[in-house]
Amino acid sequence: MNSKLEAIGIAKRYGDTVALEPTDLAVQAGEFLTLLGPSGSGKTTLLQMISGLVAPSEGRIEIDGRDVTHVEPGKRGIGMVFQSYALFPHMSVWDNVAYGLRMRRRTRDDVRAAVDEALAMVRMAEFAKRFPKELSGGQQQRIALARCFAYRPSVILLDEPLGALDKKLREHMQSEIRRLHKELGATFVYVTHDQDEALTLSDRICLMNQARIEQVGTPSDLYDRPATRFAAGFIGHSNLLEGSLDAARGKSGEPILLAAGGRIPLPMNSASAIVPAARHTLLVRPEAPRLVEPSNGFVDGTISDVVFFGSDTRVQLSMTDGSQLTVRCERSLSPRIGDKVGLVWDPHRTTLLHA
Ligand SMILES: Nc1ncnc2c1ncn2[C@@H]1O[C@H](COP(=O)(O)OP(=O)(O)OP(=O)(O)O)[C@@H](O)[C@H]1O
Ligand SMILES: [Mg+2]
Known part of the structure; x- marks a missing residue:
């Protein structure tokens, strides 16, 4: 299941700080779109307004044509994965993945089936009984992904999910994330400041700079036909x-x-x-x-x-x-x-x- 996502004239100001200028962005159903840009360019702000964790100063968010700007985060059908895995330390891997499903009051059988499937998907089934502190960083991040996938959101937002991992593990997890995107078929919006990661993962890249979108296009559009000096300098x-x-x-x-x-x-x-x-x-x-x-x-x-x-x-x-x-x-x-x-x-x- 996947959904079309649209930000229309969305903007965020904190006092005098402009975190995001009024911005339009459409993400197609099932697309893998990456928000790429330097630190402070507004990537997280845009992502969090899509999720509902941050309220926009102006503009609106639509999912499949429905205005969700004032819908609370838990009711938007959106899953989120962050850089810090934020697993519950006192719960087993299995219970961590089950948590969101139990909150959503799924039946026991539904929970069991969904958790087992999500753990199998991230290839962590045999770690179900362990606790987070007994896992490596990459394994913890996989559990964080499984926890999000388990309730099958139609839109998945990922904010630098591999930022805490070393280079080799990050590259391995990149191909895992690509595979998972294909398997799930969900719409992915992925934040990174790593251009190589953006080029390998994305259907399209939204390049951000100084609180606005610099250019949106396929990886080859941005590499072969950068529209500005900034785009040319940032990629490749x-x-x-x-x-x-x-x-x-x-x-x-x-x-x-x-x-x-x-x-x-x-x-x-x-x-x-x-x-x-x-x-x-x-x-x-x-x-x-x-x-x-x-x-x-x-x-x-x-x-x-x-x-x-x-x-x-x-x-x-x-x-x-x-x-x-x-x-x-x-x-x-x-x-x-x-x-x-x-x-x-x-x-x-x-x-x-x-x-
Ligand atoms: N709660 C807040 N209060 C005040 N200013 C904020 C707040 N959140 C973000 N900002 C400012 O908005 C701008 C954009 O921040 P944002 O977190 O979206 O950047 P980012 O592109 O995600 O950067 P990074 O790559 O470092 O995570 C920054 O200048 C930041 O200082
Ligand atoms: Mg950020």
Whole structure:
């Protein structure tokens, strides 16, 4: 079971502090949407207004078209999982998972079936009799997930649920959460400030910055077509080349950016972002350029650092105008510090950012 979720003009102020500017966001039924953004950008505030734990200053929340803004949290059909697992220490794992069902006055048989199923789902059935302090952090977080899933909410809100776990366990739990989302079919809204986590988990990412939404889109939308400098900088490694437009166009009529000491052809579809006489910023991801002989490319540089990353190599370049660029290249090319190289790329793999 899943539900469509909508925030309409929702905003939150605490005195003079704006925790969230008026915001519209629609989450489709069964979708996995991630709220991603730096600390203090309003992620938890938005999530808690959806849950009902925080009352909005203005705007409303709808679930399947029904206005629930003034419905109390327990009656919205929403489940929540937090970073701190908040398990009851004096109750067994089984009783922790059963707690919410008993509160909802389900029959004994219903409770037993739902708890066993939820524990099986998070692969913790054999830990049912243990107490929280006898479990690892990852196991406790799994119980917290089971406790939420057990009563089958149609919307599940997760606020940095893996924040307390080490990197390896976090990656393992990410794939568990993806599997559980598929199995449950519920609508998930997931908060994180970890871009890798957002990119791996989400159907769509809602990128937040300074109490408002910066951009909403699929992971590849945000990676390949960031709308702003902030989006380009927050997701993935980015080279931002700044310069002005050349008065002359290129051979095929493409606009040319004078940046990094060279003449750089812009993608033909960048016309809408071009403002005559203004400075422009071009996003070039490290995987776009190819190393060529000096003066055979758009720009030239000298290799100033080489860092191995297992399967490939990151090369740091000092360009002729003094700017720095990071480029990924195959290990077999064995780049060396001090080498002079040129760079070319497919202009359509770059993005001209709106000023
Ligand atoms: N109860 C409150 N009273 C006053 N200000 C608050 C309150 N709750 C949140 N804020 C402020 O609202 C802003 C947004 O906070 P919020 O907790 O939503 O951020 P966040 O994106 O979840 O950050 P983090 O990644 O650190 O959890 C912050 O500036 C915060 O200080
Ligand atoms: Mg938060």
